[in-house]
Amino acid sequence: MGSMTDAPNRQNGPVLSKEEMERAYREMLLVRRFEEKAGQLYGMGLIGGFCHLYIGQEAVVAGIGLAMKKGDRSITSYRDHGQMLVAGMTARGVMAELTGRSGGYSHGKGGSMHMFSKEQEFYGGHGIVGAQVALGTGLALTSAYKKDGAISIVYFGEGASNQGQVYESFNLAALHKLPCLYVIENNRYGMGTSIERASASKDLSKNATPWGIPSRKVDGMDVAAVYQAAKEAMEHCRSGKGPFLLEMETYRYRGHSMSDPAKYRQRSEVDEMRQTRDPIESLKAEMIKQGIDESFFKTVDHDVKAVVKDAAEFAETSPEPDASELWTDVLVGE
């Protein structure tokens, strides 16, 4: 699959600086360890309902996060923990929302799929497949209306890319030249249905072509490739030329949600991806090649473990929301 994508141009030196690689590594590892912990807490019954893990797709949010500027808005589906951590939301606040506690971002009233941060310009966390695409187009409309220079990053899966409102949104964004970066996270399976069985379009990066929206297919397992593509796409959006579409070819290691028996794919497919394409291991190998000392990885591993452990402890001990929370936040001003 790598052959179909635009490889980052490493001819003129590395795509990412040392600092960028270190930040990307740290963020990807944080997402990975956070999600592993979330899976464990789910297994222990501390997290309920639906819980969709991001494991395997870390390079997408980390690469895009590197290219984002302060004030940029982002929005995604229910597989949202990675986006939130990279947006700068705290591991404690996100984990405590997963456990439904008062210390969570929504005071326990949203859960895994519905979390927001006004402060970090993160607009959810949406449980309805494809809804975030129209909403995210609206975030870009606000930017255009207020001329605030921000762009909006709209993540959705290849499953959502079959929803009608996605194309209504493409049309609106192109008509009004909205500063909107659409990111398809093509992890190959919409719940249990493979892309081949769900989409007649064989190249999702071309799905916005009829509206004149430029696009690229990107190796979503390579954080440098993601960063480079995102940077160029964001420049396009920011310069007033309208929306851009990036298709990230990525892969989720875990099931669709925690209760997915994953009978629709071979175990060997997952194992092969993990062993040969893992975004964290690949970046680590590249960093070692560039002479980054082993001690860096040790320190980051240690730090990330501590952050996640602290988040889990907080999420387990933060009290459940008070019964009075039932009635608050239904309407503004009441």
Add this chain to the structure above:
Amino acid sequence: MASPILMPALSPTMEEGTLARWVKKEGDAVRSGEVIAEIETDKATMEMEAAEDGVLGRILIDEGTEHVAVNTPIAVLLEEGEDASAADGLDLGSKAKPTPKVEKIVPNAAASAPQGPAQRSTAELVEPEWGETADITVREALRDAMAAEMRRDEDVFLLGEEVAQYQGAYKVSQGLLDEFGEKRVMDMPITEHGFTGMAVGAALSGVKPIVEFMTMNFSLQAVDHIINSAAKTRYMSGGQMSCPIVFRGPNGAAARVGAQHSQCFGSWYAHIPGLKVVAPWSAADAKGLLRAAIRDPNPVVVLENEILYGKKFPCPVDEDFVLPIGKAKIEREGKDVTLVAFSIMVGVALEAAEQLAAQGIEAEVINLRSLRPLDTETIIKSVKKTNRIVSVEEGWPVAGIGSEICTIAVEQAFDWLDAPPARVCGLDIPLPYAANLEKLALPKPEWIVEAVRKQLGD
């Protein structure tokens, strides 16, 4: 350090399962993410992955064991190089964290459902004397309301199909493009789902859109964004997000446009916590309520009526004129029966009151103006005076606004009622096209008169 591996919960409802198979055996090295066992839940057989790297030190639950409770230690994971005896010190009974106790609901428990905060009295919402009025159409009133609020607040803008160049499919937005320009009066392609979602996203991020639906029937295309995105986000975000948006358009039957274009959405939208819903009748209602809706920091649905667009009513000329959302208006006072109506049915109820007056029966007519919140206080006060109530609506009877009105009367004024509350509704059928059939299907003053006379024992 040795640590126990616990029986995992693998679905939102799983409490126990069968340990179907051990894929790894004692002494095997395991990597995080590797399958170590197969667990059978009530729904499926699932693979259980190791959460950490290590060595499977000891298996505590044999394969084939049924009814293994979630969180039971099923094995011990050793760190690489650690001896199996490291597991000896583990207190496998207490080490496992218990599933948080979910309070079981016991039938006939003394505890009652949690009560909401006491409703604010609508008596505080006093409508001041607005003074001089001029006769204007409902159409003009709606346009004037939007223009006034757009002058007042730069963040307010209108979008919808044919709202700009065409001047509104029903000419409600006449003149707005000229005054405010394309940026603030935006024509939309015929894509309700997309543009409503876009407008909601814009509202969440700092502007105040007015979404015009050519008719509320088309809001069905966008109903997910109205309910799931606009109404629920404030709650789901723990109060971080707000969605100041107006969804407006003609609602209910027009004239012979058939079943798909003739439906009342009063009960649909009034059902949703997180929304406010208003339904103006007169020009003053239209202007005052729409201005209030645009200023409200919450999503508000404004149910207009096409037949009323061209009707003239006196409307205050005061530049500051606005009405409170949530306050009903007594359009006609009476002592014998309370008629409760909204939108076009207020006029029908007033006609019925005239007919009843000729028969010596004094009906009080309440114009609800707002369906959510509902001004229960005004309704109950009136019922306690008249001892009879008839609700009137154009929509269908099942789970309609009338069902709610009658329930409220029974719950809160049972001892004052001299007759069972009654509902007058549109017939429980898709609205027919044929002129005679359509006429037969919609409430008319005579139906109301009949319902009242029945309450009086005639």
